[in-house]
Amino acid sequence: MQLGQDTELNEVRRRVRDLAAQQAPPRNPRTGVRAPEADEVPALREWTRRLFEEQLLGVHWPVEYGGLTDPHPLFESAVTDELIRVGAAGPVGGGLLAAAAIIASGTAEQKDFFLPRIRSGEHIWCQLFSEPDAGSDLAGLRTRARRDGDDFVVDGQKVWTTNGQYADFGYLLARTDPDAPKHAGITAFALDMTTPGVSVRPLREITGTADFNEVFLDQVRIPATRVIGEVDQGWAVTTTSLALERSSAGSGASLFGALDRLGKLANEVVLDGGPAIERDDVRQAIGGFVADVHVNSLVSAFGDSRALHGEADTGDAPVSKILFSEINLALHEYGLELQGHDGVRVEGDAHVQDLGWWQDAFLYARAFTIAGGTNEVLRNVIAERALGLPR
Ligand SMILES: Cc1cc2nc3c(=O)[nH]c(=O)nc-3n(C[C@H](O)[C@H](O)[C@H](O)COP(=O)(O)OP(=O)(O)OC[C@H]3O[C@@H](n4cnc5c(N)ncnc54)[C@H](O)[C@@H]3O)c2cc1C
Known part of the structure; x- marks a missing residue:
């Protein structure tokens, strides 16, 4: 997601970059939602607190709990996206999902108790x-x-x-x-x-x-x-947080970082006695991925734009999520294929490319096709709810 012409969102992105440059713990170099080591958790709690304190998170919460009066609807999507782009950690744990449920359905006591503790990083x-x-x-x-x-x-x-x-x-x-x-x-x-x-x-x-x-x-x-x-009404409560989980899965900012790595890899891997990038088929394949990643970014922005104008479609978030996860899978499979026999090397091997990042990303890539609703189930959602086809 990048609606580049929007000055308000550009300012949000600039604030994220400035804060991250000063003090962000680095994002776990592995792809996906990965557990930190126990000794990294205190710094991540503090970083979560800073993101809330700087009013970069929780901006859509009620004002009495730290929200802004009239935030841009895509404010927090822009924050998440920019954190990924600059390689900075995001907030630790699932506090934003729980907060969405508590704000929508919780009691005043629950809001008073939990929301400040999510903001302060005390509760993961x-x-x-x-x-x-x-x-x-x-x-x-x-x-x-x-x-x-x-x-x-x-x-x-x-x-x-x-x-x-x-x-x-x-x-x-x-x-x-x-x-x-x-x-x-x-x-x-x-x-x-x-x-x-x-x-x-x-x-x-x-x-x-x-x-x-x-x-x-x-x-x-x-x-x-x-x-x-x-x-007995928990199903209605969960629909709040499940919608948030699906809509945040598809923006695909991480794909731009993967493209950079793929270009570097194609320069380093030797095929037919020269850098792989000199082969036509490799350049064709990488060009295809560049196009796919841009299409993914535009599809995501299109969904955001429709939501901004009150014209959101039930198919938008599922389409973005399917597109992102399948491009991500194909790109990482290709990165490993390019390494030929060396693709079987693992992290810790002195000759493994990129410290084993490709092997880890390849193995993790399927998780994105499952998390937040599997792609098969999301295709059903598109067919039945967006297109109105029979069950
Ligand atoms: C990265 C990641 C993080 C996660 N984090 C959490 C978490 O923090 N908390 C939590 O509670 N869960 C979490 N999950 C679990 C996730 O919600 C489930 O894996 C997901 O809902 C799929 O359920 P399942 O694994 O039981 O697969 P199943 O539902 O058993 O599906 C098995 C296969 O059958 C297919 N299938 C099932 N039903 C249909 C259908 N109607 N039509 C067509 N195909 C179908 C599926 O697509 C899949 O291929 C996480 C998963 C991942 C990958």
Whole structure:
């Protein structure tokens, strides 16, 4: 997303660049949403606090909680995009998603307690939605919450929990009425992750890193005051944060950085006795990716522009997300292919290209086709909701 002619957004981008140049912790050099090391978390909490303090985040929140009176609708998209462009870290954890739910559906007490602590970086949040048998079909979740006096008692298992290993709070969905139709009978909670009965087990992925977790909930007591929205109405609460997750996935700023790396790689890799970039087929392929990345950027800007004019289409965010994730996948596959047999080298090998960045990015690239709704499911959304085709 870059609506380059918009002076207000250009000023936002300049402020991000200035702040990042002074004090941003570097973005994790790996692609995607990657877990920081434990010793990096304090600096990321402080950086999150600075971004809020400088009124670069939370600008769409109510003014009494630090929002601006009339922010540009694309203000925070521009901030996210510019942070990626300059290689600076973003805010740590899923606090913005949880805040969206609390602002839309939480009580005054919850807003007073949680929003300042998200702003200060004191509370890192994770999202406890997916389960081993409930991902795309999220409404099929089976984690149970039973009322017991002033508390709910929760039993179940969550999986793919990004940031779970260092989160202070979890935005949890659990079934409170097992007899209700699927989408009814689900309740949203704010779970203190230090509550007895919560166990977090990091999952080591094919990339060798542990970015996700399994979270086991065994007789976990949550005060009823921590229900977000109404009991049994959690599905409506989640639609707020799921929409935010999908719309922020597709801007594709990271693709411009990948293009730079691809150009550098094609100059360094030797094919037929010379730099790969001298071969026509390599130049054709890279030219194709440059075109794809620009198309992705324009499609994303087109969706933003329609939203700005009150003409958003249900297909816009899914189209952007599918386009971004598939270009990202193809580009990283090509980067590895270009390395020939050397493509099998891994991080730590003295002869690996770009310190192993390509291998990691290649292995992670499929995650973007899954996160925030799989591409297959999003194609269904486009077919059924945007085009009105039969189910
Ligand atoms: C990077 C990343 C971060 C994540 N972070 C979190 C997090 O913090 N918290 C959290 O709760 N979850 C998180 N997830 C989980 C994510 O929401 C799920 O992986 C996703 O919803 C898909 O669910 P699933 O993995 O159970 O796959 P499944 O739903 O089991 O799907 C398996 C396959 O079947 C296909 N499929 C399923 N239904 C249909 C259909 N109706 N039509 C056509 N094809 C279909 C899918 O496209 C997929 O290819 C994360 C995932 C990723 C990749």
